[in-house]
Amino acid sequence: EAQVTQNPRYLITVTGKKLTVTCSQNMNHEYMSWYRQDPGLGLRQIYYSMNVEVTDKGDVPEGYKVSRKEKRNFPLILESPSPNQTSLYFCASSLEGPPGEKLFFGSGTQLSVL
Amino acid sequence: QKEVEQNSGPLSVPEGAIASLNCTYSDRGSQSFFWYRQYSGKSPELIMSIYSNGDKEDGRFTAQLNKASQYVSLLIRDSQPSDSATYLCAVNTYSSASKIIFGSGTRLSIRP
Numbered sequence: 001e002a003q004v005t006q007n008p009r010y011l012i013t014v015t016g017k018k019l020t021v022t023c024s025q026n027m028n029h030e031y032m033s034w035y036r037q038d039p040g041l042g043l044r045q046i047y048y049s050m051n052v053e054v055t056d057k058g059d060v061p062e063g064y065k066v067s068r069k070e071k072r073n074f075p076l077i078l079e080s081p082s083p084n085q086t087s088l089y090f091c092a093s094s095l096e097g098p099p100g101e102k103l104f105f106g107s108g109t110q111l112s113v114l
Numbered sequence: 115q116k117e118v119e120q121n122s123g124p125l126s127v128p129e130g131a132i133a134s135l136n137c138t139y140s141d142r143g144s145q146s147f148f149w150y151r152q153y154s155g156k157s158p159e160l161i162m163s164i165y166s167n168g169d170k171e172d173g174r175f176t177a178q179l180n181k182a183s184q185y186v187s188l189l190i191r192d193s194q195p196s197d198s199a200t201y202l203c204a205v206n207t208y209s210s211a212s213k214i215i216f217g218s219g220t221r222l223s224i225r226p
Binding site: 044058 | 116122148150156157158159160161163202204213215216217218219
């Protein structure tokens with residue numbers, strides 16, 4: 001089944017404890033992206049990647065890191081999480097990326113930073 | 115001004131009626147426009163995309179685009195309780211071809 005897989009689904013952590021949220025797609029998509037979703041603010045892009053070893057900042061990259069060493073994987077790293085990073089996170093992918101591509105979303109990761 | 119604006123709702127529509135969802139965008143050079151549906155606790159899924167002025171129909175859904183007015187809308191005919199969800203408008207902005215900007219979404223509730 002074609003899908004974007006995110007793990008974990010829920011994560012509770014404490015301030016400053018490094019964490020990684022994994023994202024993997026099995027559709028051979030070139031484009032992958034991370035979003036965070038907060039009430040009233042919609043989906044905001046954190047980082048995106050047009051291809052292996054190519055990443056770029058989105059609208060809210062501060063406090064996050066990403067890497068794209070393999071085409072299928074695009075992990076999101078929080079080196080020192082803070083409470084303002086408590087949010088719902090989505091990974092998404094598309095075949096070639098914008099402008100006209102459908103985004104496929106993972107099931108989301110609800111992160112709470114205490 | 116937000117780049118993509120939607121009324122947050124909730125928009126309450128009786129079952130069987132037409133639901134009309136609206137979205138405005140600020141970048142006049144925007145090229146691609148999308149409507150995603152998001153059920154509570156779930157991830158967004160694409161229901162419509164539109165690229166040129168006019169109407170595009172797919173089943174009970176019709177997307178309408180007016181680039182001169184920088185306005186895109188989604189009509190849902192014969193609304194069903196299963197249409198109750200948040201609808202996200204998304205726009206590919208001309209200023210950054212690799213970015214899609216999402217609106218904050220409109221919550222739609224279909225009442226029986």
